[in-house]
Amino acid sequence: MANTGLARDLEQALGQLLLRRNRSALYDAALEGAPPGVDRQTYPVLSGLARLGPQSAARLADEIGIDRSGASRYADRLESAGLLKRGPDPTDGRATLLALTPKGRTAVAGLRTALTRHLAGLIADWPDGQAQALIDGIRLLVDKPSD
Numbered sequence: 001m002a003n004t005g006l007a008r009d010l011e012q013a014l015g016q017l018l019l020r021r022n023r024s025a026l027y028d029a030a031l032e033g034a035p036p037g038v039d040r041q042t043y044p045v046l047s048g049l050a051r052l053g054p055q056s057a058a059r060l061a062d063e064i065g066i067d068r069s070g071a072s073r074y075a076d077r078l079e080s081a082g083l084l085k086r087g088p089d090p091t092d093g094r095a096t097l098l099a100l101t102p103k104g105r106t107a108v109a110g111l112r113t114a115l116t117r118h119l120a121g122l123i124a125d126w127p128d129g130q131a132q133a134l135i136d137g138i139r140l141l142v143d144k145p146s147d
Contacts, residue, residue, distance in 0.1 A: 029115055030043065031111065056097060082103045082104075
C-alpha cells in the first residue's frame with residue numbers, strides 16, 4: 001500500500017502540473033517557431049493526432065479533453081493550414097476521420113524538438129537519476145490499468 005503522505009504529495013504535484021499556466025508554459029515552449037495555424041488551441045489537436053493516429057473529432061475531443069465542437073473548429077484551422085485532412089472512416093461510412101498530412105507530421109516533429117529542447121534546459125541541473133526517476137514514475141502511473 002502506498003504511503004498516504006506520498007500519495008497526497010503526488011496529488012498536489014500533479015494538480016500543479018495540470019494547471020493551465022503550467023500547461024501554457026510548456027505549449028509556449030513548443031510553439032516557438034510553430035507554423036501558421038498552430039497555436040495554444042490547435043496544438044493539442046495536432047499533438048493528439050500524432051499520438052493517437054487518425055480519429056473522429058468526437059473521439060479526439062474525448063481523448064484530449066476538449067469539447068467536440070472545439071475539436072472540429074480547431075481541426076478546420078489545421079486543415080486550412082494544410083496540417084490535417086479529413087477522410088472517410090473505413091469502419092463507419094457515416095463518420096469522418098481526422099489525420100495528419102505529411103506537412104502536419106513535419107510540424108509535429110518540429111514542435112516536439114522545440115519542447116524537448118525546453119525540457120532539457122529545465123532538467124539540466126537536476127541531480128543524476130532524478131529525471132529518469134520522474135519518467136519511470138510517470139510511466140508507472142499512466143500505464144497502470146484502471147480498475
